[in-house]
Amino acid sequence: MTPPDDDDATGIHCRLDELLAERGMTLTRLSEIVGVSIVNLSVLKNDRARAIRYSTLSAICRALDCEIGDLLVRAD
Template identity: 55%
Template sequence: MGIIINLDVMMAKRKISLSELSERVGITNANLSILKNNKAKAIRFSTLEAICRELQCQPGDILEYSENEE
């Protein structure tokens, strides 16, 4: 996929654990882990908004576009 999710990078910068962010955002550890490991097929804007609010960042800090190299 051409979209790369850099959630793990932002979490490391903010020194927040997966379980802590999961609790603050209101989604399960499993779903947040799927997102963090770049395995998600979609993300709701409400989820993205909550993550950005908690990490005090912009969506562009988390989402990155890369051309497919096939």
């Protein structure tokens, strides 16, 4: 199996929009809590992120009171 090209989809879907809606939280508020820019969270939310730091992932999960598997799911 060959690794995906830079332009290929990763097969990972970020459920950030859904989790924010379930918790009644805005992207702006999440940005304030986790210390990550709205732009970077938006990139993640729209499945355009190529990487995410473990510290960022952990902070998002803490803020949303969720597990990593609630936030990131396989899209295939």
